[in-house]
Amino acid sequence: MSIRSEPLVRVALPPRRAFSLAAWLDREAVFSWLMMAGPLLFLAALVGYPLVYGVLLSLQDRIVTKPGHFIGLKNFINDFHDPVFWRVAINTFVYTGAATLLKMVGGLALAIAMNQQFRMKNLIRALLLLPFIVPTVLSTVAWMWMLDPAFSVVNRILIGLGVPPPGPSWLGNPTLAMFSLIMINTWRGLPFYGITLLAGLQTVPPELYEAATIDGAGGWHRFRFVTLPLLKPVILIVTLFSIIFTFADFQLPYVLTNGGPENATNLFATYAFNIGMGAGQLGLGASIALMMLPALALLIVAISLYMRRA
């Protein structure tokens, strides 16, 4: 080639540097990974490592004061032979199922009620969200007082309405304690459902309702065949979030009843806490916490399949 034989051309070219830092940093991949490195290392150290370490702990007989030894699956076998563990598992499923269902139905009703024209709508929407905003522990303490065995305002209202005194023992009776737990979780989570579903409702084009009305659909049919199918994606997402965080709930049962009476409101999180922190059996506690994972996965797969079919 002639270029090679002409020294002038070579001199005119800018000297090609083997490596330019600025150009290298300017590459999308390099820039991206450098920027993400900090947060990713942080998450690896404080989420990734503890997750792996939690699995290792669950395979050890580690107690709080002494180093542990590897004992294989003994902790898990222990769990399977522990009647309290099964009680806890059933409690958690009942709690999650009932609270999620109530929040879904109640939230839908709230969204439909709010999806009308009326005055002070924004103010009312803001007030309705308050239970969801306020720290759970603080509102739970208020509920404890409202359900107090001696001075329950709920019971005093019920007695005023004709229920024989002293009224139900909301937190002392095993069944009622679970009922109260479910109700308070619903009270707190329902506004989240309601406002999210309301946003979903507002995206439904009014023409669809008009068309359905012209075709002779009544209120129920409009709801069943127009609203519900269009809301399905929103409902699915909200439900998945709700299931995960209800299933792993700690604050509410810990503060309200601490798992009692007779383990009636003990959930995976409170039981793992009591064994791991209260009794200091870190290994056994870690195994209980880990047992949440297969159960959660099962729930999520089930609800996804159900929603797809429905």
Next chain:
Amino acid sequence: MVTDRGPVARLLQVWLPVGFFLVLALFPFYWMAITSIKPDSELYNRHLMPLLVHNPTLEHYVNLLTQTNFLLWTWNTMLVAVVATAISLVFGTMLAYPLARMRFAGAGLIAMTVAAIYLVPQPLLFLPLADVINRLGLGNTLTSVMLTYPTMLVPFCAWLLLGYFKTVPKDLEEAARIDGASRVQTMRQIFLPLCTPGFISAGIFAFTLSQNEFLYALIFLTKSSVRTVPVGVITELIRGDVFYWGQLMAAALLGSIPVALIYSFFVDHYVAGLTSGSVKG
């Protein structure tokens, strides 16, 4: 769907259901407030009408603020919430910006991982984390919670910001690049100022979630002087089987006010973030 069918139908269709939900949502707060200003003689008298207060008093508030560490707990809670929120917004942005704007191998995997970490429930992590915090010598320091709260808040902020970043048009950034701005300059001077509403949404959520956190604070903070409000209330205002309900309700109300105030200023941002479908229920 609006039909004018007279005031009675309207009352039944609008105000009855809305009123029902309002009373349900707000009664516990009314009960907190009214309990906190009742003297003990009224609180524990079963013959008085309970829904009203006859001789209001501030003694529970005075006792709460003078005889307990409540003010210190409030300060701790604020400090932790502000620092944890700041860390989470910075780290969240550092994750979300490349995911929203750059093309590189592994972006999908990182996005999935961040979402998955957001869904890891806290109770799965607290036992190993307690061990880690102890080995780092961070037990009973506010640093312990300032570091651990962002483990839930960073993925959450990243996820919320990612959604927001994608809605911002790219034209300005492309123009800046053509004019010779570096990637960092483009991001800091052109892009980030456009995203203020997204930061406000993510910030409020991070702040309220920090104020709400209980499990890590309960485990890591066992000295009264470093406690946060929820932990202080549960461990110190409930003494054995004795409940000082007036003081407890005063604490519950005062402890709720910071969150409620911030929320009331930014309620539209809050709802916008909520309905982007990325918040815990």
